[in-house]
Amino acid sequence: xxxxxxxxxxxxxxxxxxxxxxxxxxxxxxxxxxxxxxxxxxxxxxxxxxxxxxxxxxxxxxxxxxxxxxxxxxxxxxxxxxxxxxxxxxxxxxxxxxxxxxxxxxxxxxxxxxxxx
Amino acid sequence: xxxxxxxxxxxxxxxxxxxxxxxxxxxxxxxxxxxxxxxxxxxxxxxxxxxxxxxxxxxxxxxxxxxxxxxxxxxxxxxxxxxxxxxxxxxxxxxxxxxxxxxxxxxxxxxxx
Numbered sequence: 001x002x003x004x005x006x007x008x009x010x011x012x013x014x015x016x017x018x019x020x021x022x023x024x025x026x027x028x029x030x031x032x033x034x035x036x037x038x039x040x041x042x043x044x045x046x047x048x049x050x051x052x053x054x055x056x057x058x059x060x061x062x063x064x065x066x067x068x069x070x071x072x073x074x075x076x077x078x079x080x081x082x083x084x085x086x087x088x089x090x091x092x093x094x095x096x097x098x099x100x101x102x103x104x105x106x107x108x109x110x111x112x113x114x115x116x117x
Numbered sequence: 118x119x120x121x122x123x124x125x126x127x128x129x130x131x132x133x134x135x136x137x138x139x140x141x142x143x144x145x146x147x148x149x150x151x152x153x154x155x156x157x158x159x160x161x162x163x164x165x166x167x168x169x170x171x172x173x174x175x176x177x178x179x180x181x182x183x184x185x186x187x188x189x190x191x192x193x194x195x196x197x198x199x200x201x202x203x204x205x206x207x208x209x210x211x212x213x214x215x216x217x218x219x220x221x222x223x224x225x226x227x228x229x230x
Contacts, residue, residue: 004160031216033216035220040126040222041119041222042119042121042123042206042220042221042222042223043161043206043208043220044220045217045218045219048216048217050216056216058217059219090160090161092160096215096216103149103151103166103168103210104210104215104216105151105163105166106153106161106163106218107163108153108160108161108162109160110158110159110160111158111159111160
């Protein structure tokens with residue numbers, strides 16, 4: 001059981017270049033999300049999706065694009081990379097939240113480290 | 118402005134002793150609190166959670182305490198083991214949108230043999 005798979009693990013971009021971070025999960029989770037981790041800031045939510053065809057913005061969505069065409073995949077696109085987007089990116093998935101009967105626990109991928117020069 | 122704060126970037130304890138990791142939050146929109154553990158080059162993994170209607174939850178060596186009046190929670194690890202050395206993130210779930218979580222900046226725990 002692979003869980004959440006992210007590719008690539010490392011990427012170096014020049015300012016203005018575009019790229020896509022891939023995320024795939026094999027747990028049939030409805031919910032998928034992207035976070036970025038920066039020193040002293042913790043993990044911040046970029047975009048999330050509650051199912052195929054449905055996406056919404058998180059705390060820091062600017063400069064990023066997402067789409068959800070299948071349950072398994074949730075790619076994150078950087079249309080014109082900027083140095084401020086240098087970060088470690090984590091994809092996470094879970095089943096939907098169930099109120100106070102249980103927290104929806106996130107399963108994370110191993111991360112993608114992106115450097116924008 | 119961070120809504121979930123972990124004010125101690127690092128903590129060092131001796132093997133066998135208690136580790137106490139702290140987390141503060143700034144408003145009442147959270148209904149669940151979770152702790153995740155992260156090893157280098159890996160993604161965070163879930164450790165333990167507590168709902169806002171409880172004040173304590175225990176799972177083996179790990180206990181989370183919630184003080185709602187102080188908007189403070191803590192994770193106790195007893196006894197600490199060298200394998201517990203990792204970065205610990207506190208997270209809070211938005212009660213109005215179960216799909217939104219807010220994370221603290223993490224505390225790096227070092228358990229010395």
